[in-house]
Amino acid sequence: MCAKLSFTPLEISAETPVCIGVALDEDLDGWMEAALPYVTDQERAHAERFVHLIDGVRHLVGRALVRKTLKTVVRPYEVGDFLSTQYGRPYSDQTDIDFSISHSGAWVWAAFSRKGQIGIDIEKVRKLRDLLGMAKMFHPQEIAEIQAVPENERPAYFYRCWVRKEALLKANGEGLSKPLDSFCVYTDERRNDWINTDATPEMKGWFTQDLAVGEGCFCSVAVTAPVKEIFVLQVKN
Numbered sequence: 001m002c003a004k005l006s007f008t009p010l011e012i013s014a015e016t017p018v019c020i021g022v023a024l025d026e027d028l029d030g031w032m033e034a035a036l037p038y039v040t041d042q043e044r045a046h047a048e049r050f051v052h053l054i055d056g057v058r059h060l061v062g063r064a065l066v067r068k069t070l071k072t073v074v075r076p077y078e079v080g081d082f083l084s085t086q087y088g089r090p091y092s093d094q095t096d097i098d099f100s101i102s103h104s105g106a107w108v109w110a111a112f113s114r115k116g117q118i119g120i121d122i123e124k125v126r127k128l129r130d131l132l133g134m135a136k137m138f139h140p141q142e143i144a145e146i147q148a149v150p151e152n153e154r155p156a157y158f159y160r161c162w163v164r165k166e167a168l169l170k171a172n173g174e175g176l177s178k179p180l181d182s183f184c185v186y187t188d189e190r191r192n193d194w195i196n197t198d199a200t201p202e203m204k205g206w207f208t209q210d211l212a213v214g215e216g217c218f219c220s221v222a223v224t225a226p227v228k229e230i231f232v233l234q235v236k237n
């Protein structure tokens, strides 16, 4: 068996959602090979339509991470197509375990929860020419926080805001159809509890956490239910 994507089977209890991340190296053909046993023909065809090989590989590895994990905790599990909500959120009708996928740069992450819905987002930091212009789509309180810090600190505030909001959108499942100024997160450095529930009372009780994934990347997870902790695994290759 290929050494890539090999990890010890995980428990996913109702109390402890799980996040698994892999960092792709340059051996993209090897990653493709490792993912193929866990993906469908439809996903392979989708991956082939990307212009850049890396985008297709990220898609396949994300889907493979989910199926490989589900296979160890859901029995019997068939590698079938995922279904998709009207907003494009993938899910499986073979289990009540909710999952979310995110990829950026070399990272591919998947998150799983038996309680509520889960969302994960990772972003590799890029140089932004018009950070304040882009921030205009955020909630007024988030914009004020980003504007209030010195210029050299703004990228971190911006990206934290971005991945936290995306994690919430992906947990919620509405994707970008939910206006970005209709809910609010804190943008300063804090590991947990970063939803501004004064501005967004409907998200009270949700679990939130930032994951430390290394320099140059920001990553956040949100669960639409009150869990105590999450288990985080970075698969080494």
Ligand SMILES: CC(C)(COP(=O)(O)OP(=O)(O)OC[C@H]1O[C@@H](n2cnc3c(N)ncnc32)[C@H](O)[C@@H]1OP(=O)(O)O)[C@@H](O)C(=O)NCCC(=O)NCCS
Pocket: 058, 059, 060, 062, 063, 087, 088, 089, 090, 100, 101, 102, 103, 104, 120, 121, 122, 161, 162, 163, 165, 166, 169, 170, 171, 173, 174, 175, 176, 180
């Ligand atoms: C699709 C979206 C949910 C996330 O996209 P993204 O951050 O560009 O990409 P990510 O890698 O984090 O996530 C993509 C994965 O999300 C999943 N996804 C797609 N639609 C989804 C939805 N409505 N809800 C939850 N997950 C969704 C899929 O698994 C997809 O990967 P796959 O097709 O390879 O399986 C959507 O929010 C989007 O288009 N965002 C664009 C970025 C943006 O402008 N963000 C605003 C800043 S807050």
